[in-house]
Amino acid sequence: MSLWDSITRLYHKFGSPKYFYELSGKLLPWFLGLTVLTLIPGVIWGLGFAPIDEEQGHSYRIIFIHVPSASIAMGGYVMMAVASAIGIIWKMKMAEMVAKAIAPIGASFTFLCLVTGAIWGKPTWNTWWVWDARLTSMLVLLFLYIGFIALQNAIENPASAAKASGILAIVGVVNLPIIKYSVNWWNTLHQPATLKITESSAIDPSMLYPLLLSITGFYCLFGLLVLLATRNEVLTREQRSRWVQQEVMK
Numbered sequence: 001m002s003l004w005d006s007i008t009r010l011y012h013k014f015g016s017p018k019y020f021y022e023l024s025g026k027l028l029p030w031f032l033g034l035t036v037l038t039l040i041p042g043v044i045w046g047l048g049f050a051p052i053d054e055e056q057g058h059s060y061r062i063i064f065i066h067v068p069s070a071s072i073a074m075g076g077y078v079m080m081a082v083a084s085a086i087g088i089i090w091k092m093k094m095a096e097m098v099a100k101a102i103a104p105i106g107a108s109f110t111f112l113c114l115v116t117g118a119i120w121g122k123p124t125w126n127t128w129w130v131w132d133a134r135l136t137s138m139l140v141l142l143f144l145y146i147g148f149i150a151l152q153n154a155i156e157n158p159a160s161a162a163k164a165s166g167i168l169a170i171v172g173v174v175n176l177p178i179i180k181y182s183v184n185w186w187n188t189l190h191q192p193a194t195l196k197i198t199e200s201s202a203i204d205p206s207m208l209y210p211l212l213l214s215i216t217g218f219y220c221l222f223g224l225l226v227l228l229a230t231r232n233e234v235l236t237r238e239q240r241s242r243w244v245q246q247e248v249m250k
Contacts, residue, residue, distance in 0.1 A: 039217025045210035066116040068218035076106030084166030096162035101229035107145035133182035
């Protein structure tokens with residue numbers, strides 16, 4: 001079998017709603033278990049047992065919720081845009097459903113990021129909100145998510161809705177580098193990135209480890225929610241299929 005034949009076979013396999021539904025059913029217990037094993041200990045460790053910060057005191061502890069939610073807000077948008085691009089280019093219905101499932105979940109984490117950032121900003125900057133480059137670009141990200149959801153609900157034809165919202169998602173990717181590098185490009189109130197890939201992280205290991213555990217837990221929760229939402233979307237779109245009717249009758 002040639003490489004192209006293998007790719008084609010995988011395309012048809014993973015593009016099948018029935019195959020996705022069966023595979024996701026097997027993955028759900030794993031994601032649930034990993035979420036419980038990482039999210040709960042990570043958040044408890046960070047909020048209750050990590051040392052007090054010398055400058056910010058206890059107020060910094062919200063970082064164990066704020067940073068993971070910010071990471072998922074951006075990471076989820078990338079996944080949504082990639083799925084949308086696959087749906088537009090290769091007409092993969094399954095990719096369209098994944099993108100649609102991600103949108104409200106990503107929007108929720110973006111909202112959580114903004115709220116926790118405001119709570120953190122009050123004792124740090126003595127204000128709930130400033131039109132800072134990082135905060136403003138993150139707010140734009142929330143509007144992009146909302147715009148995606150609005151287009152999905154405004155257009156009755158699923159294919160047309162997926163195409164219109166997908167184009168918005170792809171165009172909106174330009175906002176992500178602004179969010180990421182805004183603290184480097186402009187003089188902002190928001191502190192520089194806590195976690196760095198190419199450099200040493202500007203955080204003590206006693207705070208870093210619970211933060212990494214919390215981020216892992218949040219991503220596991222995100223994966224769990226996306227699987228559940230996508231499975232629901234599959235059942236809704238494929239409700240007339242024989243295999244769905246058989247699944248419902250079980």
